[in-house]
Amino acid sequence: MFAAEFEYRKAGSIADAVRLLSENPDAKLLAGGHSLIPLMRFRLARPEVVIDIGGIDGLRGIRISDGTINIGALTTHAEIANSADVQQANGLLAEAAGGIGDPAVRNRGTIGGNLAHADPASDWATVLTALGATVSVQGPSGSRTIAVGDFVEDAFATALAPDELITTVSVPVLAANQRAEYAKMAHPASFYAVVGGAVVVTMDGDRCTAASVAVGGLTPRPVKAAAVEQALSGTTLTMDSIADATSRLSEDLNAAGVDIIGDVYASADFRSQVAPVEVKHALLHAIGLAHH
Amino acid sequence: MPNTVPITVNVNGRSHSADVEPRTLLVHFLRETLNLTGTKVGCDTSQCGACVVKMNGVTVKSCPAIAGQAQGAEVTTNEGLAQDGNLTAVQEAFWNNHGLQCGYCTAGMIMSVTEIIERNPNPSAEEVRAGLEGNMCRCTGYNNIVKAALAAAAAGQGG
Numbered sequence: 137m138f139a140a141e142f143e144y145r146k147a148g149s150i151a152d153a154v155r156l157l158s159e160n161p162d163a164k165l166l167a168g169g170h171s172l173i174p175l176m177r178f179r180l181a182r183p184e185v186v187i188d189i190g191g192i193d194g195l196r197g198i199r200i201s202d203g204t205i206n207i208g209a210l211t212t213h214a215e216i217a218n219s220a221d222v223q224q225a226n227g228l229l230a231e232a233a234g235g236i237g238d239p240a241v242r243n244r245g246t247i248g249g250n251l252a253h254a255d256p257a258s259d260w261a262t263v264l265t266a267l268g269a270t271v272s273v274q275g276p277s278g279s280r281t282i283a284v285g286d287f288v289e290d291a292f293a294t295a296l297a298p299d300e301l302i303t304t305v306s307v308p309v310l311a312a313n314q315r316a317e318y319a320k321m322a323h324p325a326s327f328y329a330v331v332g333g334a335v336v337v338t339m340d341g342d343r344c345t346a347a348s349v350a351v352g353g354l355t356p357r358p359v360k361a362a363a364v365e366q367a368l369s370g371t372t373l374t375m376d377s378i379a380d381a382t383s384r385l386s387e388d389l390n391a392a393g394v395d396i397i398g399d400v401y402a403s404a405d406f407r408s409q410v411a412p413v414e415v416k417h418a419l420l421h422a423i424g425l426a427h428h
Numbered sequence: 429m430p431n432t433v434p435i436t437v438n439v440n441g442r443s444h445s446a447d448v449e450p451r452t453l454l455v456h457f458l459r460e461t462l463n464l465t466g467t468k469v470g471c472d473t474s475q476c477g478a479c480v481v482k483m484n485g486v487t488v489k490s491c492p493a494i495a496g497q498a499q500g501a502e503v504t505t506n507e508g509l510a511q512d513g514n515l516t517a518v519q520e521a522f523w524n525n526h527g528l529q530c531g532y533c534t535a536g537m538i539m540s541v542t543e544i545i546e547r548n549p550n551p552s553a554e555e556v557r558a559g560l561e562g563n564m565c566r567c568t569g570y571n572n573i574v575k576a577a578l579a580a581a582a583a584g585q586g587g
Binding site: 137138139140141142143144146166169170173174176177186188190191214237238239240241243244325326327 | 431433449450451453472473474475477480486487488489492493494496497499540543544559561562563564
């Protein structure tokens, strides 16, 4: 299938990309292309102008300093998964990157493109929400920083203005007493998350002193699970206490006021029941009571 | 004025320049402009891996990419692997182990297996299967494909 006709522009720098976006507010940015091009081929997207940012070297690479991992928007999932520095600083980042799609998709797909596309089935949005990551975006009047949890507003909708692009994704380095895990039920062909649960627990021995939990895949945007977090905090983590805490996820899904996604592969009711199971798996992995 | 993009791409060691419509997919550029029809279009949804080629040193799917993205890139297709008429160890192993049935997925399989062995010269069957997650064989001939990959690794020549 062929995309509708469009004009192709190549941006040589971040400033160039911002200028082209300002001149063409309905344009789409092309990074790896693994989300946008299929959409265009199915004519679900028909941008008149496509701005290729794939050649902007300033948007690539991983730098770690002052407890923060700064990842250029064009960094591929494979580069994140294979980075020894990332594996050391935040194992969940590397693990989540390595679970996206398949090897050839990971070689091409980018973290910035994935977030900007805001597919509800994205692993990154859920994982980065739990990790408390932020995105830096650049527009004509400068840059601003947005928490990933606020950046993704709805299915395929973000806080990006039409003339802004993502430049960097910043993720905290995990502390020695923090454990982070992600568990998903993946679609067997695409490996997209049907349901995904990401957790970060701060431990004092067996006791959890703070928890960050997010679920995605079943909701239009990741949902932060405050009731589950509250139930985990201050609790000694065991099979039973984890099961008790994750049983409260339905409260969080109700409080979020979002529709649960259902489709031919997995109904909304099924996804709702799987979600606490995935969070439970992630927590059991995090404290070493289960293994991948 | 025709809406075209000038591109120059090095494919299988030769530089090719062309003016392409922006919406030309990389796989169509390879197959229809350069007549390199080894690379196939399978699923049209980026899932099947029949269109896998190597670009700038790593395997990529060439149907969710437009030709313009390959500007200045080095692309290798299955046709570019054999040198002087000698099949690579991976190609030889597919031949010897009957690693294909209808053959439609084969070019993509060979590109992916070549990368698996480049990265890990001695993979287990499980690692081969994980590495082939994005390559589907609708004849379901996976056992011989994995056998071929392991034989190629054993032959000690990934490329």
